[in-house]
Amino acid sequence: MPDRIEMPADWLRYLQQSAEQRAEEIVQNVLQAPDYPTLPDCPTCAVSPERIVSRMSEPTFEQDWAAVLVDFKPCGHGFTVPESELLRG
Numbered sequence: 001m002p003d004r005i006e007m008p009a010d011w012l013r014y015l016q017q018s019a020e021q022r023a024e025e026i027v028q029n030v031l032q033a034p035d036y037p038t039l040p041d042c043p044t045c046a047v048s049p050e051r052i053v054s055r056m057s058e059p060t061f062e063q064d065w066a067a068v069l070v071d072f073k074p075c076g077h078g079f080t081v082p083e084s085e086l087l088r089g
């Protein structure tokens, strides 16, 4: 598995806000799939993804702190935001 790039909490909040705005826009304008607003670009390859998946990490022996893992599809770039970073903001 390739290394994930650590991102600040602000970036995660930006993704969440974008997702909410996008969902609203789709409902308000009754948009169909090909006309959906684009998702935020991947910070690594600057390509607009088809999907952004986020989940909490499972604690492991190497990393005992929790983090939010964010995966961009289909480019496959992965990012992580440590929970400590989120609590600070």
Ligand SMILES: [Zn+2]
Pocket (backbone or CB within 6 Å): 042, 043, 044, 045, 046, 047, 072, 075, 076, 077
């Ligand atoms: Zn990418």
